[in-house]
Amino acid sequence: MAVWVEIDLCDGCRRCKRECPYDAIEIKDGKAQIGDRCTCCGACLEVCHHKAIHTDIQPKTIPDFSEYKGIWVFAEQRGGNLTRVSVELLGKAQELAKQLNEEVSAVLIGHHVADLADTLIQFGADLVYLADGEIFGNYRSEPYSYVLDELIKAYKPSILLMGATHIGRDLAPRVSRRTGSGLTADCTELSIDREEGILLQTRPAFGGNVMATIANRFSRPQMATVRPGVMEVVPTPGKEGVVITHESKVTEDQVRTKILEFVKEESPHVDLSKAKIIVAGGRGVNDLEGFGLLHELASALGAEIAGTRVAVEAGWISAANQVGQTGVTVRPELYVACGVSGAIQHRAGMMDSRFIVAINKDPYAPIFKVADWGIVGDLFDVIPELTKGLKTSCEVMCD
Amino acid sequence: MNIVVLIKQVPGNSDVKLDPKTGNLIREGIDAIINPDDLQALETAITLKETLGAKVTVLTMGPPQAIDALSEAIGMGADGAILLSDRAFAGADTWATSFTLGKAIQRIGKFDLILAGRQAIDGDTAQVGPQVAECLDLPQVTYVFDIETVENGYVRVKRRLEDGYERIQCSLPALLTIIGGPVKPRYPEVASLLSACHAKAPIQVWNAADIGVTTADVGMSGSFTQVVKTFAPKFERHGELLEGSAVEVVHNLIERLKQNKLI
CATH class of the missing domain: 3.40.50.620 (HUPs)
Known part of the structure; x- marks a missing residue:
């Protein structure tokens, strides 16, 4: 099975190169060349305006599935x-x-x-x-x-x-x-x-x-x-x-397996995917003490606490509280990212939050691109101030 | 005891990007490594070899350069390795991959335990392990982070769940998928690594004919699923940057939270 190019018909227009999902086509000396990565998927055949790409692969037929419903x-x-x-x-x-x-x-x-x-x-x-x-x-x-x-x-x-x-x-x-x-x-x-x-x-x-x-x-x-x-x-x-x-x-x-026992883990299980408000910390929180500030903010907001992979690996927070590609996907009403740079793996787990607040020292941190409100500043100044502000605004409302 | 370990070579950093113009993956300048969960499976197998005595055979499917991953595995202590490499295997989904691996394991013949990583960091599917188990009609336990005992034809393991873990007994032969535990995978030994790169190294390369499959059943043609489109995820929002002193920015933020009824 193969896919090949009729060199005489090829004008090097690059359409096939652009279409190839496997990056298997190169243009050399104005002609398309199909390389080792080709999987014979046939995507290039359809886009060639000069019918210069040929194959000996029989198209796979789709069986009749009309009785499959629901x-x-x-x-x-x-x-x-x-x-x-x-x-x-x-x-x-x-x-x-x-x-x-x-x-x-x-x-x-x-x-x-x-x-x-x-x-x-x-x-x-x-x-x-x-x-x-x-x-x-x-x-x-x-x-x-x-x-x-x-x-x-x-x-x-x-x-x-x-x-x-x-x-x-x-x-x-x-x-x-x-x-x-x-x-x-x-x-x-x-x-x-x-x-x-x-x-x-x-x-x-x-x-x-x-x-x-x-x-x-x-x-x-x-x-x-x-x-x-x-x-x-x-x-x-x-x-x-x-x-x-x-x-x-x-x-x-x-059945060849038998469950001997189930051991519930001691740490209280938080279901982040149900949380309405989440306060999350990343590398910028620095240490357990820094996470202490986040816990105070979380309790002022009535929020659950979460962390990035870095925060989990550093032992600042348990693995059950990790948000991101390898952790939990969350979509709370409000997500407050503190000292989180916003690596794509983390963003993948929180980008559907309704509102996002980002607090970070680095104005170029990618988290600001997904934030509704960004604060460029030292979280060790901003977070205690925010916790204080929230507590007073609550007291005003309670009066 | 005979152990087969399934490994995959994957891009070493996750900063894989799409070419903004073509939408294709940019593959240049990316190192290849043994997938982390698979490395943990390999470590588990070598530990069993040391404690109970076992012959460890490592199996991978991939392009010719995947042989590097096998050399590393032998450097860590595996006894032999097999690379499944054939143009016909390219473009396989997990259905075709598990079939191909299953056929190769049947050719290896003798095995008591098959260990695989839970999932690979490039595809993140976690499907190939269980699918291989079903292909070979073996019992499976996934998300294993500890093997307690292997004796009298049974293996006892700990399986991770969202809120704790299960202790499971499973009859042999069996397939387990492994996740990271307290033990970090060892580094390969230089001497073993050098011998693994030797021409007489115990690494075999098998193609489609060697494992007795037709090209229609493997690779892209043997797959049920196809990628119809790839694109870069869009995350951007129109954000507002709050500026000023800590007191000012906090005041402004609280105003906005109130306006949107968030507090």
């Missing part, structure tokens, strides 16, 4: 509590379903979890597929992927969404391989291509420096995991839905 959301629960991302996904699923004129279904797997079905309906599910059994008591890769595969084969959904949580990222690839579907990880944006009626999945890559939109034309369901905290919850109070109970064939002797 948008499914995996309703992740632990100990009978739904994770917030499951409800967020139902919000997005409603929007996608409207465009496709299809139904939203939730897949609920667990033991004694039937009560959650109604909650799922109140957040947008038209249908709930319920697999309830002792074997599903605690999440394990094998029984959960077996039952999801059974359901997919029986009911043929067009789209399947899961939260990009530790469970979702364990389960989704397993199901994808078992079912024979492509999968896109950690999406931050989902939309429907109106012409083809397919799901367009957008996700950050290369640490957030590049956004990539990915399509899954050749398999069903179109599977994606989605970052928690990115999609909006859309309640549907009073909605009525249908619960379909599924009896799975999976038995304990097919």
